[in-house]
Amino acid sequence: MAVVHPFKAWRPDPEQVEEIACVPYDVINTEEAQKLAEGKPHSFLHVIRPEIDLPEGTPYNDASVYQKGADNLKKLMNSEIFNQDDDSAVYVYRLIMDGRSQTGIFSCVSVEDYDHEVILKHELTRPDKEDDRTRHILTQSAHAEPVMLTYKDTQGIAALTKSTMNQNDPIYDFTAADGVQHTLWKIDQTKSMVSKFKSIEHLYVADGHHRCKSASRAAKEHRKINMNHTGNEEYNFFPAVLFPMDQMKILAYNRVIHQVPDNFLQTLSEQLTLRKNADPVPSKKGDITIYYDGNWYGATLPIKREPNSVDKLDVARLQQFLLSPLLNIDDPRRNENISFVGGIRGTDELKRRVDSGKAELAISMYPTDITELVQVSDDGLLMPPKSTWFEPKLRSGLLVHTF
DSSP states (O other), rough: OOOEBOOOOOEOOOOTHHHHOOGGGGOOHHHHHHHHHTOOOTTHHHHHHHGGGSSSTOTTTTTTHHHHHHHHHHHHHTTTTTTEEHHHHHEEEEETTTTTTEEEEEEEEEEEHHHTTTOOOOOOOOHHHHHHHHHHHHHHHOOOOOEEEOOOOHHHHHHHHHHHHHHHHOOOEEEEETEEEEEEEESHHHHHHHHTTTTTTOOEEEEHHHHHHHHHHHHHHHHHHHOOSSSSSSGEEEEEEEEEGGGGGGEEEEEEEEETTEEEHHHHHSSSSSSOOOOOOOOOOOOEHHHHHHHHEEOOOOOSOOOOOOTSSSHHHHHIIIIEEEEEEEETTTTTTTTEEEEGGGGHHHHHHTTTTSSSEEEEEEOOHHHHHHHHHHHOOOOOSSEESSSSSOTTTSSSOOO
């Protein structure tokens, strides 16, 4: 039984929402954040990427970074352009990208559900990234950005979502600089929506594993110091947008290898059957396309006998039959010889990195399917790192949860 928790959201004035709302913290680096926030003093990047307001070279985990983020959020909340709703609510959030719409429920979910496997994970988290997000949450006394979850849809949720969109005027409706349209409605029948989610057995983390884990850690810290803890305090909940499975779009998560051994093409051809002049974008599951020495080579990945749900993933097959045996990349999370490129950047970015000398080889992947993600989660297994790239991305700064 999934818990959906209405909350009193802090949110921008509709006239300012386009300047305030921004991309999530983890899809850009500091330099990119600085450029996006240039000339935008109210951009939410000043909250989620506060190092852009500090001297160049300030470490991302310096105490001043966390304090600056908290100060910037407080300044925004004390302004006339950012206000808190009078009542607790849940919302409908629709994104339209390239003519395809994706509509979810924006609410808070329960830390207890995360801790007790109602919200299922499919990736490991890194302690350093957990530490970073946990400190931001604790210093700001807020969850500044939502996570992306998915669920197996029911007719009741879909019907109430549709009626909200048809009968209510949106509180926001704008198109961001990247061409994605963001529309948000407040749900009138809050209790009904909360009740309908009680029939959902599991929620699945799509994007935001570190934010989920950090919310759990922050709640644990508050439980330690709150002698009157009841479980109903706002720190026990964190914001999420919940999308039905059939609306989720996953792009490929591609790889680049910075250095390869001499005569690597010969070694590779002994392991895989290569097809020269292949299409840079693989056309079906199990296929990859490799860019090396100015050419695109197609190949089909082998698969283990009697594979489990993880072994069937293309990213796992790549690890088992290419990265580990041929390139000695046994732990792609920590190996500096591999980098990951989100599919939104396209295969031209792979070619550019190799042609410019920043890498020697690139691997174009076929996207993981949402049903594969859910199956791995249901089996209690973990996917290899960087298995999924979800688009479109949620906008940060639309609804902020404080505690």
